Amino acid sequence: MKHYLYIIYSKDLDKFYTGETSNIQERIIIHNNHAIKTAYTKAASDWKLMLSFPCKDRTEALFLERFIKRMKSKKFIQKIIDDPYLLFNILNKK
Structure with missing residues (x-):
């Protein structure tokens, strides 16, 4: 089954969230509707892909999700958004 790495952003919180899923649209709905009560993303309802x-x-x-989260860097996430090809480089070096 195909999987995706995704990065969403909340303008209200000015924060990014990185995750993985097989269904991106459904996952964003879950984040915005706070379906997972203990989730990091429950603090906002304006998550955008x-x-x-x-x-x-x-x-x-x-x-990839764990690699990005270990970096703990908003600048690094923005670099990946600007140039997703960086993810291929990360995968090739593992």
Whole structure:
């Protein structure tokens, strides 16, 4: 099953969130409707998709998600949004 790495942004919080899913549209609805009560994204309802990156499987999507989260950098996330090709470089170096 195809999986995606995604990055969403909340203008209200001025924050990004990185995740992985097999259904991006459904996942954004879940974030905006606070379907997961303990989720980081429950603090806002204005999440917008900034990047969708197709991965060959869930393992690859999780690898990229964890890599980005470990960076803990808004600037790094913005670089990826501006140039998604960087994700191919990250995958090629693993």
